Amino acid sequence: MAPTLLSAATGSLRRRLLAWLLAATAVLGLAAMADTWAEAVGTARAVSDRVLAGSALAIAERVTVADDAQLQVDIPYSALEMLTSTAQDSVFYRVDGPGGFMTGYDRLPVADPGAAGQGYADAVFADAPIRVITLARTVSTGVESIPFRVTVAESRLARNELAQAILVRSALRLALMICGASAIIWIAVPLALRPLNRLGEAISARRADDLSPLPTDVPLEVQGLVAAMNSFMARLDTALVALRNFTGNASHQLRTPLAVIRTQLALAQRAGDPALAHQAVAKGDAALADAERILAQLLLLARVDAAADQPLARPLDATALARDLTGEMIPHAAGAGIDLGFEAEAGDTPAVMVRAEPVLLAEALKNLIDNALAYAGRGAVVTVRVARTGDDVDIWVEDDGPGIAPEVMNRLAQRFVRGAAGPARPGGSGLGLAIVTEIAQLFGGRMVLDHGAGGRGLKAGLHLPTA
C-alpha cells in the first residue's frame, strides 16, 4: 500500500494527466476503430454488391432463346468490365440453363437465389475468397418460360482494400488527435499550475516571522490549500505570540528575583557570622520561591495564549473542582492563619456543569484563592462558593480582608498590574488576575471583582456559562 500511496503523492502531475489521457483515448479510440471497421466493411460490401448485381443483370438481359428453342447467351464485355475497373480483382461468371451448366466457369460456386430470385454468398474459388451473386430469371419462348441462372463472382480484394483504407484513415485521425491532446496537456499543465508556483515563491520569499495570511485570489482548486495554510499560520502565529510573550516576560520578570538571589548568596559567602549567612540564605530562598511562582505563572499564561486558538474544553463539574482545590489549599491557608472553607449551592453538593479544561480552570481558581490568602491578612475568613445564576455559574472566592478600591478594580485584569495590597507579597508579579481573566475568556466567561459581604473584603469570581 505504501508504495502506491507514495507514487500517487510524488511524481509529475503532467505525466499523470498524460498517462490518464493516453489510457482513456486508447480505450475510446479502439472502440471507435472497431466501430469504424464494422462500418467500413459494411459500406464496402454494399457498394461492391451493387456493382456485382448490376453486372449479373446485364448478363441476364443477354440471355435469349434461339430458333431451336435452346437458350443462348452473348456475354457483354461491358458487364464484366464494370467489375474489373476496381483493383486487380478477378471476375468469374457462369450461366446455367434448365439442362445445367451452359457457359463460363463450371466450377464456380453458386449462391441460393431463394424466393426473391437473387442471392449472395461468400465462397472460395481458385484459392481466393470470392463474393458470389446468383440471379434466377426466366426467358419466354412465346409458348413457355425457360428458367436460367446467372452467377457472377468477384474476388474480395477490392472491398477489403476499401475497408482497410477507411480504417487506416480513421486510425490516422485518432493518432493525430492523441498527439494534439498530449501537446495541449504538456503545455497547459505548467500554465495551469502557475498559481501554485507563484504561491510557493510568495511563501519562500517571506521572512520567517511573517505569518500574515496568503492572498486568497487563487484558482478554486488552490483555495482549499491556501485556506488550510492560512489557518495553520494563524495557529502558528498564536503559538509564536505566546512564546514571544513568555520569553520577553520571563527575562524581564525573573531579573529581579535572580539579582536578589545573587546578592544574598554573595552576602552569605562574605558573612562572618553564621546567623547573618543563614538570614541571607533564607532571603535568597524566598526570592527563589518568587522566581518559581513567576515562572509557573508565565508558563501558565503561555499555555492560555497557545490555547486561545482551540481551547480543549469539555463538560466538567465546577462544584467538585472547587471543593477539591479548596481542600488541597486548606493546609497552606492554615499556615497563613486563614480560615479557608468551601460552600456549595443549597447545602449539599449538586453538580454544576461548565465547559472548560480542568487544569486551566483549576489554575484560575487557585490564583484567586492564592490572592485571598496573600492579601486578606492573618485571621481572615476566606470562602469558596459555587453558585448558579440563571444560565451561568459563578465560582466565588470571598474574603473579609482589606479589599480593593473600586477605581483600581478594572485595571487589575491587565498583566503586570498590581494593587495597593501588593506589598503584602513582595514577590508578586501582577499576573494572577490577568491569568484568571484570560482563562475565563477562553471558556466564554469573564472575571468578576466585587466587594465582599457588608462592603468588606474582596469577592472575586469566575463567571462561566453552564455546559
Ligand SMILES: Nc1ncnc2c1ncn2[C@@H]1O[C@H](COP(=O)(O)OP(=O)(O)O)[C@@H](O)[C@H]1O
Ligand atoms: N483578595 C485580595 N484582597 C486585596 N487585594 C487583592 C486581592 N486579590 C488581589 N488583590 C490586589 O490585586 C493586585 C493584582 O493581583 P494579581 O493580579 O494576582 O497580582 P499579584 O498577586 O502578583 O500582585 C494585587 O497586587 C493586589 O493589590
Ligand SMILES: [Mg+2]
Ligand atoms: Mg496574585
